[in-house]
Amino acid sequence: MTEERGAGAGSHRLLVVEDDPTINQALADRLAAEGFDVVRAFDGPGAVTAYQEHTPDLVLLDIMLPGFDGLEVCRRIQAERPVPVLMLTARTDETDLLVGLGVGADDYVTKPFRMREVVARVRALLRRVDRAAELAAARPPAVKVGDLVLDRATRRVQVGADEVHLAPLEFDLLAVLAEAAGTVRSRESLMSEVWGWADARGTRTLDSHVRSLRAKIGSARIRTVHGVGYALEA
DSSP: OEEEOOSSTTSOEEEEEOSOHHHHHHHHHHHHHTTOEEEEEOSHHHHHHHHHHHOOSEEEEESSOSSSOHHHHHHHHHHHSOOOEEEEESOOOHHHHHHHHHTTOOEEEESSOOHHHHHHHHHHHHHHHHHHHHHHHHSOSEEEETTEEEETTTTEEEETTEEEOOOHHHHHHHHHHHHTTTSOEEHHHHIIIIIOOSOOTTOOHHHHHHHHHHHHHOGGGEEEETTTEEEEOO
């Protein structure tokens, strides 16, 4: 486990977890150059230890790791304290990606990736966290859509008598849809408001989160309008 301090001391702290030393170092160097404080780990147990010791603001997490894999790392750290997680994966199978989202990952990039894209995703996720806190303070604490109740203050969702556990971005996506229940929200507006991305083209992130959300709250609750976007139905 190593630590590198970026030019912007006091800025966000990132944890990079990648077992390939070359990729790990390249990510750390680029992120430090962008002004982030960077902590590095190379395996599952080391990642959990680094998370506990350094309380990072965001985790970049490879799926294939020695010790135990990135999915287990994600489960353990999210159980301690919710944190944005950007998965780094060579897997492109939709099922694998949904599993990652299901254990608390917020977004993912597939290898080989461009450093510029990773930096952009990191900044977008950090903006999303700040925006979510601002919106939670400015909007009504609870929204009810049929038998679904979403509480922003506690970040809990209840469907009927059952509480549903959602990953941070799943909650934010559902909150945006719930605010305009019955109204179709475009892909572009959802990507902009939830992820901070102005362009929804070329990414399956939104679709993957919708699939994961449907599996948890019921597939019939989210309506797809092909070529436009999604709507939450009562």
